[in-house]
Amino acid sequence: MAKFCASVAWRSLSALREDGKFQHLTEKQAALGERALETWSRFLLGRYKHTGEFELHVLTFGEIESASFSMTTPNINRYLTRAIDMDLAANSSTCFSYSKLGPFAIFGFVQSHPGQWRGTKIPNGAGWFQPHNVTLPKQLWDYLNDRALHVKRVMETISPAQQQKIAATFRADPERYFQSGLFRAMQRDVEMFGRDAFSDYTDSASAQRDDG
Structure with a gap:
């Protein structure tokens, strides 16, 4: 160690x-x-x-x-x-x-x-x-x-094209994303901060779940 x-x-x-x-x-x-x-x-x-x-x-x-x-x-x-x-x-x-x-x-x-x-x-x-x-x-x-x-702030500078690629990755395997540590951490941020938690690179991923 x-x-x-x-x-x-x-x-x-x-x-x-x-x-x-x-x-x-x-x-x-x-x-x-x-x-x-x-x-x-x-x-x-x-x-x-x-x-x-x-x-x-x-x-x-x-x-x-x-x-x-x-x-x-x-x-x-x-x-x-x-x-x-x-x-x-x-x-x-x-x-x-x-x-x-x-x-x-x-x-x-x-x-x-x-x-x-x-x-x-x-x-x-x-x-x-x-x-x-x-x-x-x-x-x-x-x-x-x-x-x-x-x-x-760095993640907020990601281009729209790259955001679409990230969203496509989530759409390709939504169950894996919803069971991931990233999703659990995002849920905790939402519980603490509400909509403010969506003001970065996970916004597109959150929208995918909202769209069903």
């Missing part, structure tokens, strides 16, 4: 560096980013027994029924349980790579010890990860919500 997470974190941070994301970091953070890449690489190659200060954390997601925080995006359930995403998050004191693979995400910490994160760190050599209680900073919810909004 540890090497899998290190592999994903290394690939993501390498891709983000090649995409010029390090230019938005402070000089110290950029240097730490290079060190994190070297550390994760040597850990993968068996030259290091652990990742040191560059910790790896995993967070699993499920559907939510309500949120006590304001400004929750109407695609939050679909984002948490279905979306694929990658980002380099940084502020004045914290920096981490973010690799979201459907219902779980891997965080590769480049700067700042994640002291407020409890129950998410992957122990060195761990081969499995079971459900358990976790403690996280509120700022993480704000970050996830922002990423959900980003994905929502």
Whole structure:
């Protein structure tokens, strides 16, 4: 598990560096980013027994029924349980790579010890990860919500032609879609946000069901 997470974190941070994301970091953070890449690489190659200060954390997601925080995006359930995403998050004191693979995400910490994160760190050599209680900073919810909004805006730019292709895929096997995790997540978003949940790429799929 540890090497899998290190592999994903290394690939993501390498891709983000090649995409010029390090230019938005402070000089110290950029240097730490290079060190994190070297550390994760040597850990993968068996030259290091652990990742040191560059910790790896995993967070699993499920559907939510309500949120006590304001400004929750109407695609939050679909984002948490279905979306694929990658980002380099940084502020004045914290920096981490973010690799979201459907219902779980891997965080590769480049700067700042994640002291407020409890129950998410992957122990060195761990081969499995079971459900358990976790403690996280509120700022993480704000970050996830922002990423959900980003994905929502990207999906809203899909061309009409591509939307028709998506709708055709749903029509080709409607039962599979109605039994899918995507449909369940969409139902939860509809329960929470009503018609606002349809204002993205699933609108055409929802219309297919409404049409019978």
